[in-house]
Structures are given as C-alpha cells and as structure tokens.
Amino acid sequence: MTASTASPLPTVNRQFTLAARPVGMPKESDFRLVEAPIPALANGQILLRTLFLSVDPYMRGRMTGVRTYADPVDIGQLMVGGTVGKVVQSTNPQFRAGDIFAGYWGWQEYAVSDGKGLQKLDASVAPVSTALGVLGMPGMTAYFGLLEICQPKPGETVVVSGAGGAVGSLVGQIAKIKGCRAVGIAGTDDKVAWLTGEMGFDAAFNYKTTQDYVAKLKELCPSGIDCYFDNVGGAVTDAVLPVLNVRSRISISGQISQYNATKPEPGVRPYIYLLSKQSRAEGFIITQFMNRFPEGIAQMAQWLKEGKLKHREQIVEGFENAPRALIGVLSGDNTGKMLVKFSEA
C-alpha cells in the first residue's frame, strides 16, 4: 500500500445530502450537512480529497422526485455533482498519491473510488478547475450544443440566453470563432458589459430592464436569428420566435427560468413559427456526445491557448457554502462558471 506520508489519513467525511424536495427556489434547509466515517480502502481502491465542486443549474432537476433523463436524488442521498480532487491514498498502482483527477463523486470532502470514470488532469496544461468549466461539462455543452445541434454557418446570427453563465458565455465566443454574429441575453448590466467587452459578443441586452424583448432582438439582429441557444426558456424564448429566419435552429440546452416553477406557466406555443419558418427546436443532454469529448476538449484547449476563447470562474470558498452557491446559480448571481473551492484539510 502506498500511503501519502505528510499528514495523518482522514477518518471523517463531510457530505451534503438532500434533506427535502424544494418547493420553488431551493432553500439552504433543503440540504443537510452530515458526517460519515471514511472506510479503510479495499484492494484497488483510492481515496480522493475534493478540491473543487461544480454547481450547475441541472442539479435543480435532480432534487425533484421525477425521473427525467437521470434518476433523481432521493431524500437522504448524497447530492450529485462534478468534482476535481487529489489522491490522498491509493492501493491501486495506476493512481499515485498527489495525482489530480476529475470525476463525479458529488458533494463531499472525500471519496473512495475504484478509479473508474476518473479523468487524470495535468495542471501544467490548464488549471485543474477548468475540468469543471471550459474544459468540462459546461464547455462541452456549449461546444456540441451549438456546433452539432445548431450547425451555425459563417455570417449567421446566433442568439444565446443565459449568456452570462458558464455555458452561454462560451456559446457566444464559439459563434464568433465560427464567423457568426453573437448576441447575448443576460440578467444584469454588468454581465452585458462583460459579454460585449471581454467576451467579444457583438451585442447583448439585460432582459430585466428591457420592456419589449421582440423589438430589442429585432434591433440587435437586423438580419434575423438563424440559431438560438436556449439556457433559459420562458418569456425570453417566446420573444425569439417572431425573429427567427427561415430554416433556423433552436438548441435547447436548459430552461432555468422554469426549474423552480411549481406549476407549468402557460406561454407561446412555437409550432406556428417553426412551421412558417421551416425551423427546428431540439433538446439535448450532453451525455449524448460523451464519446466525442476528447475532440471537444482538445479544440477548446487549443482555442484557450490561442487566446480565442476566454472564461471566468466565480469561486465560492468553503464546502459548507455549496448550497448557497447552487442557489446563487439558480438565481443568476454568477458571471461565468460557479465553483465551490474546498478548504485545505
């Protein structure tokens, strides 16, 4: 057994479990911080200490007791989530203490793993936290959700909702790289300024201070909308419909405005618009493209290196603040990728 020598091995794990199914926006009391013993490793196992936890809008769906494309989290179960951590103990010769991996071991400070599904990270290539953002699930969602579902062509106009978030801010930049006009919809003036400044979007607007979304979209998309990448849904998406061009493509990546709805809110049915414009709306789940992640990560890493792609992380310090961080994401508090950074042991 190869043990990490510097510090004594931890014996107590802290975890967040689901305490109650949220009604509307989750509250901190919907999560429970519990302690659990860390078992001794069986042969072939490793012990990981979590460095970063990703908090993402999709987690709201898992807290609801309905099976969609994934099983829900049951009451009392560990909250699921993407993680980056360091090996602190290993009985598996393929995993050395000190190595850093990305995985999906959820909201806990330590995890015992047999190593399956872990992705080894090289901190000299990119900061390891990027495996949860631009080079991880959000990055792949932007990359495949835009390029495969929307198939944007140079000169076309791409509109993205939730543009200030981890996925949306990348979608607009990939659209620019592909020669498109990129227009973002976001919820604060600061996000709008960041998008049209550092992120290089052609235009953006704050839907919270705009009265007539259709008029604003027509103003910012003088040639109409060819691709719409939707993270948000609701009234913002309704407003896109009258501005769609013939043969336009809508990629449905998220519907954050609807996740906390206690009953479905009636809205505009899109069919007559899709019919008259011969257009398409398609939902996707990023796991569809799992076998192409190496290609997507390589391309995004290349663009990062060339300075064509930028990203921002918003770090919440301390594991105990994870519920607050997720509530922040669901409230649109984040600019770029929201991460929870764990305190040093």
Add this chain to the structure above:
Amino acid sequence: MTASTASPLPTVNRQFTLAARPVGMPKESDFRLVEAPIPALANGQILLRTLFLSVDPYMRGRMTGVRTYADPVDIGQLMVGGTVGKVVQSTNPQFRAGDIFAGYWGWQEYAVSDGKGLQKLDASVAPVSTALGVLGMPGMTAYFGLLEICQPKPGETVVVSGAGGAVGSLVGQIAKIKGCRAVGIAGTDDKVAWLTGEMGFDAAFNYKTTQDYVAKLKELCPSGIDCYFDNVGGAVTDAVLPVLNVRSRISISGQISQYNATKPEPGVRPYIYLLSKQSRAEGFIITQFMNRFPEGIAQMAQWLKEGKLKHREQIVEGFENAPRALIGVLSGDNTGKMLVKFSEA
C-alpha cells in the same frame, strides 16, 4: 392553330377573388365570384378548362395579409389553389386539346397558360383527381413529412393529429407500411371508425368527446410516442408532450386549430419536454421536397396499386360552392381529401 372542334370556345371566365381578409373563420362573403373575359391565345399558349379544384387548410394563411413562406393573396386577387383541367384550345404543339394536366391556376373555370409547371396526367394510371390528393401535394406532405422529418423506425409508435384529413389519413397508413403502430386523433366518431377500420390504424380517438387527452394517449400508446405528425396544434399537441419517448421527433405539417385565431392563444411551452427527452420538433413546407416528388409519387402509386394504401375523396359539386368547401375543410367537415368538381361546360 389546333382548336377543339366540338363546342364553341368559351369567352367568359368565372373566378373567385378575395373580397375581404377573414376575421376568425372565413365567411362566404370573404370571397367574390367575378366574371372576366377569356383573352385570345397568344402564340404558344393553351386554354385549360378546370375539372377539379383542391381546397386545403393552408389557403387560410394566404387569405391573411401577412407574408409567411408565400406571398399573401391581396384583396381583389384570384384565390390560389391546386387544379386539374383539360386543354380546350392550344397554339402549342406540345399540348393537345383533350389532354389533362395538373397545375396551380387557382379558383377559376378557365386558365390561359404557357404550359410551364403543368404536370401531364394519365387517367389510365389513376383517376386524375388523385393528382390533387394521394398522388399530389397532400400525399407528398404525408410521405416526406413523415419519412424525412420523423424518420420512423419499425416498431415505433406514430401519432397523427387531423388523422381524418387528406394528409393525416395517409400518414397513419404509411406508418403501418413502415412497421409502426399508428394512432390517430380526429374530431368525429365516424372518422375514428373509418381510421381504425378501412384505413387500418391501430387505434384512434375523438378529441371532441375525450376529456383527458394525456390519459387517452397513454392508454393507446403503451410504449410512448416516438413520432408525432402534427396537423392541428393547440391542446391536442400539448397533450402529446408528456407522452413523448426519448429521442422522439415531431413533424409540424399544419396547425389548423390556430389558423382562425384572432390572437395567439397561450398554451404549453414544449421546451422542457424536448430537453428532458432529447427530442426534436421541426416545421416543414412541402416545397422543400419538390425535387423529390417523382420518387414520392412513384412510391405512393405503387402502394395504391398493391392495395397497401387507401384514400377517400369528398367531392363538392359546382364551382360556386368552392368557398363553402374550404370553410368545411377548416371546420373539419371532410373525411379524406376535399375537392371541388366543376360542372361540365
């Protein structure tokens, strides 16, 4: 000049023009029956006498003063529509008196044509009226709208709304030919009996006498819905959403329930369903597939000949009844293809 010899050449044409833009369901007073002189033929022209006029739901859209995928009909202009007619006079050696052609010369008893866009019909192959139905635009809409947009696979469940109409009744039969379960939604018990009887659908229901569409769809589609071919929209389409399977496909061919709406009626937004089921909704216009019509017509004619495909025509006699026939189609009065048959000259 080759003139038809039997009867004197006509000098007066009767036409229906658009008298007023309808508000809600069109009224007969929205159409005007006018007389116009038939001009002498220029060199290369032919004179056609109309035998059949097709009346179709899409015509409602052309009566609205809004450009969608086609120019609207202006007030005072001839109503547009698919037609079958006989050559009564010709100065063009390629067109002989007595030959029968399908074309798009609109709501009139006679048409002068240079022959462009006319499709020669052979009455020994199929009754010439089928060029406006099963072997014409409605048939091609069913064929390409199902096979290309939905891409049904054997064993899948196909649901079609407006199943008693010209397009819908063919969609279910094509689904059966392709090895699918076919379920129809229609507006009368007679249509339901016809669909599950002569048309060979596996199941159908009358939405006007059904309370809970979702429960009925779950009952008739025990394996869920893989393909939905939508002619209708509205509450019927809302009810399909919770029954969709993963990777299902919605082909939006028509939205007849919405054509007479004076303002958009709020309904269920489909995005969260499309997202959680990784599904797709796509609108199409049959002209997209124009260059593949020969292939589609040949296949449909073959299935007709083999007895695998059946169709019904509902004939309204007399040109003067064309407005009433269209209003009937928009009211769901027709079973199968509604046609106006012109009286003998």
